[in-house]
Amino acid sequence: MKEMSSVMPCRQQQPQKHYGITSAISLASPRDIDHQYTDKLCDAMKPFGVFEDEEELNHRLAVLGKLNNFVKEWIAEISELKNLPPSAISCVGGKIFTFGSYRLGVHTKGADIDALCVAPRHVERTDFFQSFFEKLKQLEEIKDLRAVEDAFVPVIKFKFDGIEIDLLFARLALQSIPDNLDLRGDSILRNLDIRCIRSLNGCRVTDEILYLVPNKENFRLTLRAIKLWAKRRGIYSNMLGFLGGVSWAMLVARTCQLYPNAVAATLVHKFFLVFSKWEWPNPVLLKQPEESNLNLPVWDPRVNISDRYHLMPIITPAYPQQNSTYNVSTSTRSIMSEEFKYGLSVTDEILQGKAEWHRLFEPPNFFQKYKHYIVLTASASTEENHLEWIGLVESKIRVLVGNLERNEYITLAHVNPQSFPGSKENRNENDFVSMWFIGISFKKVENAESVNIDLTYDIQSFTDTVYRQASNINMIKDGMKIEATHVKKKQLHQYLPAELVQRKKRSLELNRSSNGGSSKRICLDNSQLDTSRDTDSGTPFSSPVSEPSKPASDTDDSMTCTVKDQGMSIPVIGSTKPPSPPASSIISTTAPAASVKPNTTSTSTSSPKDEVNGLEDSVKRAARKRPHSPTEEDLIKRHKDTEVNRKLTVHLQLSILPSMELPDASSPLPASNSCRVVKNSIKLALNRHR
Secondary structure, three states: OOOOOOHHHHHHOOOOOOOOOOOOOOOOOOOOOHHHHHHHHHHHHHHOOOOOHHHHHHHHHHHHHHHHHHHHHHHHHHHHHOOOOOHHOOOEEOEEEEEEEEEEEOOOOOOOOOEEEOOOOOOOOHHHHHHHHHHHHOOOOOEEEEEEEEOOEEEEEEEEEEEEEEEEEEEEOOEEEEEOOOOOOOHOOOOOOOOHHHHHHHHHHHHHHHOOOOOHHHHHHHHHHHHHHHHOOOEEEOOOOOEOOHHHHHHHHHHHHHHHOOOOHHHHHHHHHHHHHOOOOOOOOOOOOOOOOOOOOOOOOOOHHHHHHHOOEEEEEOOOOOOOOOOOOHHHHHHHHHHHHHHHHEEEEEEEHOOOHHHOOOOOHHHHOOOOEEEEEEOOHHHHHHHHHHHHHHHHHHHHHHHOOOOOOEEEEOOOOOEEOHHHHHOOOOOOEEEEEEEHHHOOOOOOOOEEEEEEHHHHHHHHHHHHHHHHHOOOOOEEEEEEEEEHHHHHHHHHHHHHHHHHHHHHHHHHHHHOOOOOOEEEOOOOOOOOOOOOOOOOOOOOOOOOOOOOOOOHHHHHEEEEEEEOOOOOOOOOOOOOOEEEEEEOOOOOOOOOOOOOOOOOOOOOOHHHHHHHHHHHHHOOOOOOOHHHHHHHHHHHOOOOEEEEEHHHHHHEOOOOOOOOOOOOOOOOOOOOOOOOOEEEEEEEOO
């Protein structure tokens, strides 16, 4: 692949070299109107705190400078303790590198800094987590200091003069670390252990992304807009199966490669055009993967069978190349695909002068979208235990989502990334509680008078997994509990603040009366995403209300749910909590094998034909298409062919099964009275009535 690091004005008369693995779709220069739209985009983002002022920026630079000097001082002390000669100690060096949003130049107000401490070969990892950790304790500016040495990527977390920092460590096979050290070369990885390679990966990927974009300022402004949009729309969470910061950065970088001369307003629109038409699971690549003789594992579906089942691969450009989106599930890909389409329709209207940029950042109304929800509750008796517990529970939620979506009668399991505090009515006074909500869409059932759906094992295995993991890492404490409850949409007010639910209802009524002719957004499961008050704690500003919901055409909207109460939850000995409501259960899951859902075809009505053809060619050249099953549109069409005059009634039956009826093939659960492990059964009977 031919590349150039910058587009110099003196070379604009020469043929422009392309970035990425294909040629550009358009080399058009921006018009005056494009600059005007970009200015308006900046104005629309300012209220959300995405831009840091000069004072805050200088404060971050000062903190990083102090930390860099502190690291050099520590490495010199360690070198002296290890009897290095004075001449070597004076030039042994050491350096702090940044990566992530700060290094990309897109961090927001109050955001943390991801940093890496690079040390020479005589400084051990144990030195970092012992002597350096102890040295940090002596600084008055350091607060909330904690080490996570057994993490996949070991880290020390702390606040330095009010700035949150996550500091990794890498020991290079070098005698000294010069100030001008470049981490992009693959040779830097030679003779390193896997933890150091993982720690270096963040810096190497970030630097490579910046190197591969035509115009860094246009890239940064576009990425700020896309990250804000993703957070507002509830699809920014690598942990829960959506995309994280580095994945969004790579998608924006690919858009910049395809439109190298475009400004931010145009690039935001082209971003939605490109990825609303992208034929997943074709991978997104910023450059051709390079061979290396270091023999590290890389993403390669030709060699690795497991890589063939990744649903939305976005491949990091630095060696060893990895898929940054391995957590994406069938449901989260469907949700994000629909969001790309919706973003395209909104930006079409914005660039036609029919809407303003603030409309792009309006959040969806998750709590009006589905008829059925699972409420996942994690509680602990102290604040410290609660923070530790919810971190583990949240990291496993995607396992539960994977189990649910593989059920043949569930078309979508949609987790809201925002967690909520437990209501006083549903918890003990002294408990610290967090709740997550998972929206469920059921598939229409053809030619069946009665269908039984059993979610017991899907759900129970999830909690078993959480408790087992907590036991393995000695996290289990008194009062740590996890529960799951099935609720209908009209019952959400029992769990959410009344003003939140009521405000959404009032907004919908307002829109129905005043905005009846506005455009609507349909999801893959034929339901519709509405908009509501923002629930992202990082963006506290409220947005104008958008379009009302259109009734969904799947089973959910012709369904009534009755609950057959067959008993309460079994109280565990030693638990002071009263029995849960009948629909409550404790749940858990073993890690699922990946499953591939059929591809969907996206359409655009706003782009010129030649550009669409060019885009399709670029997508097809990016990677060979894989065979897949019938499309989701075909499945939806089959569902619509069922008799419309039949009414589907769901009976949610709760019955108690003895523990022996739910055998656990893995290690036993911890035997502790503090863990409320109740073996419940959740079964849904789908019956048709003429």
